[in-house]
Amino acid sequence: MENNENNIELEDRLIETIDENGNVITFELYDIVEVDEQEYALLLPTENDDDEADDEDDEIVLMRLTKKGEDYLFETIEDDEEFNKVAAYVESMDEEAGEEEEE
Numbered sequence: 001m002e003n004n005e006n007n008i009e010l011e012d013r014l015i016e017t018i019d020e021n022g023n024v025i026t027f028e029l030y031d032i033v034e035v036d037e038q039e040y041a042l043l044l045p046t047e048n049d050d051d052e053a054d055d056e057d058d059e060i061v062l063m064r065l066t067k068k069g070e071d072y073l074f075e076t077i078e079d080d081e082e083f084n085k086v087a088a089y090v091e092s093m094d095e096e097a098g099e100e101e102e103e
Contacts, residue, residue, distance in 0.1 A: 013029040014026055014028055014029075014046065015028075015029055026045075026046045027044060027045055028044045029042075030043060033086070033090065035086050036085070040086050041062070041065050042090065043060065043061040043074075044059075044060060044061075045061065062077060063075060064082075
């Protein structure tokens with residue numbers, strides 16, 4: 001039974017979006033952070049193509065989360081200042097986690 005629960009959890013964490021070329025891209029929801037009372041999703045691309053470089057596997061995509069009724073909408077962050085603020089917050093979280101591991 002536990003395996004079924006884990007599979008359901010993983011499916012709930014997979015997000016499909018459509019890029020500007022109409023291609024469907026699947027992401028795994030890594031985390032949700034809040035910056036200035038706005039929620040943002042940290043997404044990891046789920047590449048099934050073995051030709052992809054290892055560096056791209058570590059790339060996190062930031063998207064704004066907006067709740068519409070019962071659903072969440074994932075929106076591209078168009079404003080550079082907003083994106084940089086969220087990216088800096090995420091980087092500071094990574095640095096804090098790294099410092100805790102060293103202790």
